[in-house]
Amino acid sequence: MSERPLLRVTNLTKHFPVRGGGRRVVHAVDDVTFHIDRGTTFGLVGESGCGKSSCARTIIRIYDPTSGSVELDGQEIAACPARELMPMRRRMQMIFQDPYASLNARMTVRDIIAEPLNAHFAALSRAQADEMIFAMLEKVGLTREHANRYAHEFSGGQRQRVGIARALILRPDLVICDEPISALDVSIQAQIVNMLRDFQQELGLTYLFIAHDLSMVRYVSDHVGVMYLGQLVEMCAADEIYSHPLHPYTQGLLQSIPIPDPRLARLKTASGLEGDLPSPIDPPAGCRFHTRCPYAMAVCALEQPPLCEAAPGHCVACHLHTPRNCDAKSVSIE
Amino acid sequence: MPNLLEINRLKTSFLTSGGEVQAVRGVSFGIGRGESVGIVGESGSGKSVTFLSVLRLLASTGRIREGEILFEGRDLVKLSRREMRDIRGKQISMIFQDPMSSLNPLIPVGRQVSEMLWAHDRGLSRAEQEKRTLELLRMVKIPEPEKRMKSFPHEFSGGMRQRVMIAMALACRPSLLIADEPTTALDVSIQDQILKLMRRLQAEVGMSILFITHDLGVVAELCSRVIVMYGGLVMEESPIDELFANPRHPYTRGLLNSIPSITQDKARRLTPIAGSPPDMIHPPAGCPFAPRCPYARVICENRLPPETVLGEGRRSMCWLHAPDAPATDNPFKGEGEVRA
Numbered sequence: 092m093s094e095r096p097l098l099r100v101t102n103l104t105k106h107f108p109v110r111g112g113g114r115r116v117v118h119a120v121d122d123v124t125f126h127i128d129r130g131t132t133f134g135l136v137g138e139s140g141c142g143k144s145s146c147a148r149t150i151i152r153i154y155d156p157t158s159g160s161v162e163l164d165g166q167e168i169a170a171c172p173a174r175e176l177m178p179m180r181r182r183m184q185m186i187f188q189d190p191y192a193s194l195n196a197r198m199t200v201r202d203i204i205a206e207p208l209n210a211h212f213a214a215l216s217r218a219q220a221d222e223m224i225f226a227m228l229e230k231v232g233l234t235r236e237h238a239n240r241y242a243h244e245f246s247g248g249q250r251q252r253v254g255i256a257r258a259l260i261l262r263p264d265l266v267i268c269d270e271p272i273s274a275l276d277v278s279i280q281a282q283i284v285n286m287l288r289d290f291q292q293e294l295g296l297t298y299l300f301i302a303h304d305l306s307m308v309r310y311v312s313d314h315v316g317v318m319y320l321g322q323l324v325e326m327c328a329a330d331e332i333y334s335h336p337l338h339p340y341t342q343g344l345l346q347s348i349p350i351p352d353p354r355l356a357r358l359k360t361a362s363g364l365e366g367d368l369p370s371p372i373d374p375p376a377g378c379r380f381h382t383r384c385p386y387a388m389a390v391c392a393l394e395q396p397p398l399c400e401a402a403p404g405h406c407v408a409c410h411l412h413t414p415r416n417c418d419a420k421s422v423s424i425e
Numbered sequence: 426m427p428n429l430l431e432i433n434r435l436k437t438s439f440l441t442s443g444g445e446v447q448a449v450r451g452v453s454f455g456i457g458r459g460e461s462v463g464i465v466g467e468s469g470s471g472k473s474v475t476f477l478s479v480l481r482l483l484a485s486t487g488r489i490r491e492g493e494i495l496f497e498g499r500d501l502v503k504l505s506r507r508e509m510r511d512i513r514g515k516q517i518s519m520i521f522q523d524p525m526s527s528l529n530p531l532i533p534v535g536r537q538v539s540e541m542l543w544a545h546d547r548g549l550s551r552a553e554q555e556k557r558t559l560e561l562l563r564m565v566k567i568p569e570p571e572k573r574m575k576s577f578p579h580e581f582s583g584g585m586r587q588r589v590m591i592a593m594a595l596a597c598r599p600s601l602l603i604a605d606e607p608t609t610a611l612d613v614s615i616q617d618q619i620l621k622l623m624r625r626l627q628a629e630v631g632m633s634i635l636f637i638t639h640d641l642g643v644v645a646e647l648c649s650r651v652i653v654m655y656g657g658l659v660m661e662e663s664p665i666d667e668l669f670a671n672p673r674h675p676y677t678r679g680l681l682n683s684i685p686s687i688t689q690d691k692a693r694r695l696t697p698i699a700g701s702p703p704d705m706i707h708p709p710a711g712c713p714f715a716p717r718c719p720y721a722r723v724i725c726e727n728r729l730p731p732e733t734v735l736g737e738g739r740r741s742m743c744w745l746h747a748p749d750a751p752a753t754d755n756p757f758k759g760e761g762e763v764r765a
Binding site: 138139246247248249276277278279280281282284285288303304305306307309310329330333343344345346347348349350351352353354356359363364365367368 | 467468582583584585612613614615616617618620621639640641642643645646665666669679680681682683684685686687689691694695696697698699701702
């Protein structure tokens with residue numbers, strides 16, 4: 092595609108120092124490279140602790156990256172000084188996982204949604220702000236009568252609607268959805284997902300969608316990236332990753348999903364994943380997955396496989412699939 | 426043979442400053458020996474309160490208002506606290522959603538398991554306790570149990586902690602294990618490991634399992650029968666295959682339609698259930714699902730539907746299936762084909 096992607100993340104790395112651990116660090120995000128085209132959704136999946144949330148928070152500069160670059164519409168965010176960051180922040184907003192913890196219990200819904208408006212448009216009068224807030228509330232399926240209530244008066248699904256209103260009131264380009272539905276009941280999840288999809292079409296939003304529910308990620312995403320211990324191990328079109336997963340980790344994850352059909356569930360023979368995620372403080376040498384991989388070879392414990400294009404538009408970091416002449420730096424999905 | 430557990434017309438409520446929350450409003454069902462039954466429902470459906478009532482572990486504001494809970498023929502509602510304590514953990518045990526807050530962070534895991542053994546058999550020697558603890562940890566596949574039994578809960582991952590919880594629950598060889606969302610806090614990969622473990626242990630130990638969850642996928646993998654709860658009532662009960670092949674209650678259909686399958690057509694929108702669950706302080710006079718039901722009629726909002734037997738092991742609580750329902754009094758509120 093010739094158009095410039097909205098978000099380009101290049102070699103992004105975030106290490107957290109370990110308290111009392113000398114020079115030891117938690118390898119939360121390690122050398123992650125991907126991009127998201129305007130108006131599309133990139134899904135990021137992996138087990139808890141794999142670094143998907145850290146990655147999102149580093150992109151939006153809640154955390155300062157250790158190294159690497161993040162470009163929003165061509166503008167560098169990763170090295171941007173704090174005061175220049177403000178106008179960029181208007182263009183990227185976040186929807187959080189827990190609608191109970193992410194809304195201030197002592198603020199009314201109006202004030203919660205007004206806060207980003209006031210921060211970015213100080214000149215706005217109260218009447219103007221109210222008008223925008225009421226319109227936004229209606230868009231997310233609430234009414235203006237809800238504006239003077241407090242978060243505790245709402246159900247989980249309604250709270251998440253408030254969280255979405257807060258994120259969208261600034262008309263951002265990029266919305267980072269960090270597990271936006273995993274705290275909600277099944278019947279409510281579909282409501283929220285449909286709403287996010289409608290907003291994407293209407294406002295041309297670009298989503299970075301983080302979740303551990305793989306069927307939901309496939310459903311909402313155009314492209315999917317799979318993370319393991321801070322690294323991107325596989326990345327391709329959403330349907331492709333489910334129909335032709337290449338990385339043994341992705342295959343294991345997919346086999347672990349419970350099948351909501353008892354007859355198919357009984358036929359399931361595949362084995363899923365064994366063991367737990369190793370510590371991100373001392374990630375295994377070589378391929379980080381080799382300690383749990385059913386196909387591990389001698390080379391896997393020694394050499395880290397580069398992320399290579401194994402099939403058109405399908406990148407994977409695995410020695411089973413590394414083409415002979417792979418140049419890791421040239422990889423990108425178009 | 427009579428059922429291992431038989432719950433009849435159970436009603437449980439909680440007294441709060443806002444009024445009486447009627448969490449369970451007349452629930453009846455049974456569980457056979459060696460059977461695994463799933464209870465599905467969203468938050469506030471009464472599924473957890475039903476089982477806290479069985480174990481008599483309700484918060485101090487909770488009261489069992491009516492009904493009986495027969496376990497091996499004895500009514501648990503009538504037992505003294507002391508008698509109940511002998512049953513809890515020994516004959517009926519429970520594993521909870523959050524393995525971190527269910528374990529004591531100050532005591533090594535091995536001692537927490539052996540405490541279970543000791544609590545129900547004071548005659549057990551130290552050496553015997555240790556031997557049994559090791560067996561249990563090995564049974565739930567904790568690697569290097571000799572070393573790990575001295576570790577504290579924070580040194581374990583979520584999946585390992587849940588394994589310890591299962592070891593504790595199985596310590597006294599209970600005839601009934603109640604698992605309340607045991608895998609909800611875990612990753613899919615670890616959930617898969619825990620489900621496999623539970624399936625294997627059920628085959629080995631032969632206990633009955635009651636699996637409380639909101640995830641129909643988990644139920645499909647583990648249970649032979651499903652009970653669907655909503656608004657403190659049993660909406661539908663069915664053998665597992667029939668439920669997925671032909672869900673009868675509109676709520677069950679709604680639930681199945683709102684989860685995307687891995688083969689979901691992406692162009693198609695998900696079909697959510699509109700609205701939100703009822704207020705249990707003032708539960709609706711009629712069917713609790715009526716305000717969200719696309720097939721609701723006037724009668725649904727005014728009168729609680731009767732329970733209708735639909736076949737072997739199948740029943741539903743819906744006016745669509747009730748033989749004595751009045752002739753359609755007005756058109757359906759929503760669209761959709763009705764197959765009664």
